[in-house]
Amino acid sequence: MDIALLPIIxxxxxxxxxxxxxxxxxxxxxERGVVAPKARPASGNxxxxxxSTLGQLLLIGGIVGALIVLQIDTSVSTGAGSRVHNIxxxxxxxxxxxxxxxxxxxxxxxxxxxxx
Numbered sequence: 614m615d616i617a618l619l620p621i622i623x624x625x626x627x628x629x630x631x632x633x634x635x636x637x638x639x640x641x642x643x644e645r646g647v648v649a650p651k652a653r654p655a656s657g658n659x660x661x662x663x664x665s666t667l668g669q670l671l672l673i674g675g676i677v678g679a680l681i682v683l684q685i686d687t688s689v690s691t692g693a694g695s696r697v698h699n700i701x702x703x704x705x706x707x708x709x710x711x712x713x714x715x716x717x718x719x720x721x722x723x724x725x726x727x728x729x
Contacts, residue, residue: 624679624714628672628721668723675717682709 687702 624717625676628676628717665724665727668720668725668727671716671720672724673720675713675715675720678713678716679710682706682713685709 685706688696689699
């Protein structure tokens with residue numbers, strides 16, 4: 614397995630867990646250290662605004678963006694006809710990947726914290 618895929622796999626696993634818990638109506642209880650059902654409001658409109666939709670868009674955009682960024686060619690050709698990796702291009706790819714990961718994490722947090 615390519616080592617560059619490891620951060621993406623970790624991000625997907627964490628966001629998948631957060632989304633799964635949010636869909637099941639559960640959240641992590643810090644005091645007890647367990648995953649417990651969410652407390653429902655006693656009255657009023659419990660429906661959230663557009664944050665859930667925004668969260669979904671950010672999550673999907675972050676994941677798709679990360680997959681696209683992983684396809685960036687970081688090598689350049691030399692005068693001898695061979696190819697070498699350019700540190701500047703690798704740094705640019707890393708920066709884009711970090712940005713996409715942050716988008717996905719923020720999207721998952723928005724989805725998990727929006728009341729339904």
